[in-house]
Amino acid sequence: FYFPYMRKLWGLAPEDLAPTLARRRVSGSSLPKLMRKIFSQLPGLKSPTTGKFYYPRKGFGMICNRLGETASAAGAEIQLGARVEKIDIKDNRVTGVSVRRGDVLEHHETDAVWSTLPLTTLITAAGDAVPAAVRDAAASIRYRGMILVYIVLDTDQYTEYDAHYFPELEVPISRLSEPKNYSAASEPRGRTVLCAELPSDPGDQYWGMGDSELGEALYGWLRDCGLPNSAKIERAFTRRLAHAYPVYDRDYQRHFDVMDEWLTGIDGLLTFGRQGLFAHDNTHHALAMAYGAVDSLRADGQFDAARWAAHRKEFETHVVED
Incomplete structure (x- = not known):
């Protein structure tokens, strides 16, 4: 299962991937841990909270919306559709940031930038x-x-399962989910949505295909796997993520260390999050990084680098939970 799945997901042969990837993505990374995981699922030994996920009624986006509403109520200004063009750095200190909104380029003088941009984008900026x-x-x-x-x-329902995994290289997608099955909710009646994850990089054959074409191709792949194919497709649409996962090849760590050392030495610049720390994590891990950053900001407005370094050590222990 894992070897072809990893080849599909990362676009690399398993032997070209760093061992760190297994430690960050496999919770049962040792025999004792694996045995504890197995026994924790047995009747009578399973904790009431083990393996429970709570999904918002209207989807994951409700979490983001509520965070945004709370931030706005606290005085934050959220600018959507804005692109960071340039971060000004002088004498190893942040002095400003330029943001493009449509045809307008805005410059803001600032002594602090907290970034969750992909590392490569941040370095370019x-x-x-x-x-x-x-x-x-x-x-x-x-x-x-x-x-x-x-x-x-x-x-009403495509299958009874919330997710299907596809390790076969012949099937381009890696995972298919049916969000309606994440909870006991039955709305909307007479309709369901499938979400397929298609590993793909900008410039490859799938990236250039249109939404309808990809939707029809997806339905064909599912049919070839023996999954239902009788319901009519009412609509197909896509979201394209150029920086979905950091790729842990054998040399990534030394390159990351070079960037991390320089970025850490820039006063007022903080990078965190999955893309910002080149980390494999879940949403709750990303939120933990945000909480850690806020915890490192002292009441006088100064940033406690030592406290942040301690949080960084904790982040390194995060293991992806599927």
């Missing part, structure tokens, strides 16, 4: 302030892209 060795390191790491292919079907 820092411009001429970046040493050549750091630029070379950024050019040597990569992220794996992902196309989320959604199809709306005119049926």
